[in-house]
Amino acid sequence: MYSVESFMLDKEKLILIVNNAFMSVSYPVDDDLTVHPLGFDEQFYESIKEKRWKDLGSQFLMINYDCIGLLTPKGFQYYLPAFLITDINNGTAIFNHLLNCMLDTGVEDSSPIKSISGAQWYFERMSLLSVEQKKCLIEYFNFNILYYNDLLDEEILNINKVIDKLEESIEKEQKGSGF
Numbered sequence: 001m002y003s004v005e006s007f008m009l010d011k012e013k014l015i016l017i018v019n020n021a022f023m024s025v026s027y028p029v030d031d032d033l034t035v036h037p038l039g040f041d042e043q044f045y046e047s048i049k050e051k052r053w054k055d056l057g058s059q060f061l062m063i064n065y066d067c068i069g070l071l072t073p074k075g076f077q078y079y080l081p082a083f084l085i086t087d088i089n090n091g092t093a094i095f096n097h098l099l100n101c102m103l104d105t106g107v108e109d110s111s112p113i114k115s116i117s118g119a120q121w122y123f124e125r126m127s128l129l130s131v132e133q134k135k136c137l138i139e140y141f142n143f144n145i146l147y148y149n150d151l152l153d154e155e156i157l158n159i160n161k162v163i164d165k166l167e168e169s170i171e172k173e174q175k176g177s178g179f
Contacts, residue, residue, distance in 0.1 A: 014143050015085055021136035022081040027052065028074035035070050035113050044070070053082040061086040065094040069101050069112025073124040077133070084140055095144050103158050106165045126169055134166045 034045045044067045047060065061083055071079055087094035104110040105118035106126070113121060126134070141159050145151065151159075 010143065010146075011088055014088055014139055017136050017139055018081045018084050018088070021130070021133045022053075022077075025078050025081075028072070028078055032072050033075040033078075034067070035072060035115075048075075048079065053079050056082045058086040058090055061094070062090065062092045065092065065097050068094075068098060069105075069121070073128050076125045077128045080133075084136075088140070088143070091147075095148075099141070099144075099155075099159060099162060102162045102165070107161050122165075126166075131170050131173055134170050138163050138166050 030049050033048055044064050047064070048056065056079070065083065068076070068080075068083060083094050083098065086092060087098075101112060102122070105112070105122035109118040111118040111121045116124075129137070141163050145156060145159055
């Protein structure tokens with residue numbers, strides 16, 4: 001069982017991993033942040049436009065966690081660390097939404113965007129992530145397995161499916177066969 005002290009160290013270490021993995025990602029152009037048209041989520045676009053990921057407040061991210069799937073590939077890569085760190089610090093619904101988003105697209109070929117397949121959504125976003133960033137996501141999902149000791153077996157199985165898919169992507173990239 002985790003002690004409070006070891007949990008805090010692991011939490012701080014994971015935040016450092018996230019910061020290091022994403023520190024070199026540049027802000028995409030404003031027109032390449034979210035998939036258009038967003039309709040009722042246009043407010044989300046207006047709220048993130050011209051903002052660095054570190055400047056987005058955790059309250060905003062906790063309210064808008066369901067917009068992760070609407071980010072373009074470059075928007076996803078750029079704003080992902082803000083969502084991860086907010087979740088690590090606050091234990092939010094971001095974890096479940098990101099897990100379901102990656103499970104639906106990467107494993108089950110369902111998409112949050114009607115105009116593309118889940119496989120395409122997943123490929124476009126994961127192909128931009130570096131090996132270090134994918135390893136960061138693996139650390140994040142493993143952290144959540146340890147932190148949420150009340151996860152159901154099915155939830156742990158789903159997390160492991162996402163981790164397996166990320167590890168498979170890393171292997172392919174390291175062998176030089178691309179994503």
